Amino acid sequence: RGQNNVQGLADMGVQPHQGAGYLDVTNDEVNKKYNEFYGVDVPKEIGYKIPEMFDAAIAGKLKAIWIIGEDIVQTDPNTQKVIKAMESTDLVILQELFMTETAKYADVILPGASFLEKNGTFTNGERRVQAVRQVVKPAEGSKPDGQIIVEIMNKMGYPQPDYTPDGMLEEISQIVPFFAGIRWDRLGKNGLQWPVAEDGTDTQILHKTEFKRGKGYFEFNAWEETMELQSHAKEFPYILTTNRELEHYNCGTMTRRTANEEILSDDYLMINPEDAKENEIVEGDYVCLESPRGKVDVKTRITDEVKKGILSTTFHFPDIMINNLTGDIHDSEAMCPEYKVVAVRIRKSKGKFKKQLT
Template identity: 45%
Template sequence: MTNSIAEVEKANCILVIGSNTTENHPIIGQKIKAAVRNHGAKLIVADPRAIELTEYAHIWLRQKPGTDLALINGLLHVIVEEKLYDEEFIRTRTEGFDEVKKVVAKYTPEYVEEITGVPAEDIRRAARLYAQGPRSSIYYAMGITQHVTGTYNVMALANLAMACGHIGKEGTGVNPLRGQNNVQGACDMGGLPNVYPGYQRVDDDEVRKKFEEAWGVELPSKPGLTLVEMLKAAGEGKVRGLYIVGENPVLTDPDSKHVEEALQKLDFLVVQDIFLTETARYADVILPAAGFAEKEGTFTNTERRVQKLERALDPPGTARPDWQIIQDVARGMGYPMHYRTPQEIMEEIARLTPSYAGISYDRLGDIGLQWPCPDKNHPGTRFLHKDKFARGLGKFHAVEYQPAAVVPDEEYSIVLTTGRIHFHYHATISRRAKGLEEVCPEPYVEISPADAVRMEIRDGQKVKLISRFGEVEVKAKITPRVAPGVVFLSFHFAEAPVNRLVGPALDPVAKIPEYKAGAVKVVKA
């Protein structure tokens, strides 16, 4: 997030797009509702489904799944056409706006209505509301990123914020809501194939030399593979061994059938996890890890806040903290790793990672620190880009809408979109909670009343969803939450693994699968 969670209630206007916030990020969802109820904030919600926040919204933009980029460009078209943009901010803080103006010129509200299904007048109203702020913020999640145009969707949101000057100030910004508790921290620590900790690029010679000297090894100069690319390479016999830590790709990755085939082709698979997951059943070796309450260390949350974690329980059986397991594996493979405590690891992070340089255990206290925190006297950073962007000038990107990789046709005529539901988080974790399992023990597919009548499907009846890639059987839930021609199925349930229906198409830049827009046919089971 460019801004902080506490700043949600300081915004005059909030745009939520691609995020079912109250169900997936309930604390932030509560703050958005409080901003509307208690502080008079205007709320714009862009979502294909009727979520709780649509009940609080001043404007609900119900776009068709996979059309977000056209919608965002349409909003910017209105802002340009009506000269609602921040001329001084654009002139002094950014570059590339003229190219964006040329691209969005064709995205008139009427043209965008044809693509998205959102009424043209609603697009105009939303654009004016967001532009005039004066403090407007954007909140998005995987409903924006999990498309073949996911990277461009994010760039378009950045265009929108910069055009109106709604960044670098309190209560504004472009704020991605992270999907799990330490996703931000994992990325910060180099859990990506193209960067070292602190987003320092592996193809930067000076950066690579710094880490080579610190770690006493020679490091590769080319980026590695993403998770989806690794599994594809395993299926082709190019990757022969995998070490999977805290991930369950059999359930969560697209085209699940091919994931299972790829794991079976490996010469050797190690899975390190706290449960015997669907993926762990394919492992040659399982290394039992400690859960969050059974270890010490830090988590970095969605607002870049590094927080100290104290151990409350002893790990069961032979389970141990991940860092200890990884260290022993490294030693067994001939690399002398000798950390004694997580605090020593944190000290190394501070030495090698500029944005964490001022962070240490003795400074974290009860509330932690937000990076960037460049030195021991720095208080941490509540919001980013106050005086300038990291690259100097903020760069506009001219991006064009393109349809989803898989679109409905005569045979597969229904749009499939996926996500979480309120009572479960990830099945690997939450379905082991007895109370949650009692409330929501089985999967269901949401089908609109109009489609149910047309297909002669009753509420609670078993149906089959069939795509070009696979099929699943699941109970139907008839609800107006989805529009006619759209069905929604969560990814929590191994007995109805929705990712069997999802194809292999990826965002060409970030390599993220297209989970949010597919095509299926629905038949009675």
């Protein structure tokens, strides 16, 4: 779980094939439970994963998208395809803290509140539901995400009370079995680890003598070279892998607005000394990095931290937009993008980037 509430999102049914509590949305009994609890007919169809949303938008099958707290134009792979998807969508709603690259393509921007400005929970990889408590009031004109969603629900004719963390957890406890005993006033300083019994007893160790869902199933799949390299390695012989630096988080929407920007002010390309020598590149040179999708110019850092044939860089800064290079290869199940293998070639930069060195 690489980010602070990935587990919590999964618990609440962010996957298109599952509802809250990992319940199968196509199951008749589950659907009946949702319908009775919410008093409306809940759809049984499996929705789109993010890459499928982009394909559907470009094909004219997705008419509206509501994005909460994610700068997909800068952080998702194949930037130009993402932009095309945004431009192909009739209504793009963005809920954000700051203006971002994605905000440039939004029809409506809803100003949200940061984690310091609202009450709620984060759930980490050890199933620990932790309270996040407001310490400052939201900036004028902004609201907590939960309150924004509630107000839209009210405007669309589904009456809801104002968002509160205790009210939200009360609702969740009635629909998600392993949240049965989670209450806001029980979370304390260290939270509770689900499953939580109705009396508030949590589960610190889940699997003691057996696996709760039974033994798993192993299926062998022989290794196959990624299609990215099968299709492009001959023309684009280097492998680019993207990473993150300590000073910045993802697209840097928040961290680039702090003093961290004084420590790290741009993306740079890590290149092995042998590759640098073969391409007549010296420390600090700007190079043109090109893939089948596009090209960017980025400053080099020569280092043995990467192997020969491997290049590595971050995607923290929008003036470079590294994800113009990344592609459409995804894993077969979650459709997680293949940020770690991108076929590229390099050469010294020309024009304005060459002039920056003199």
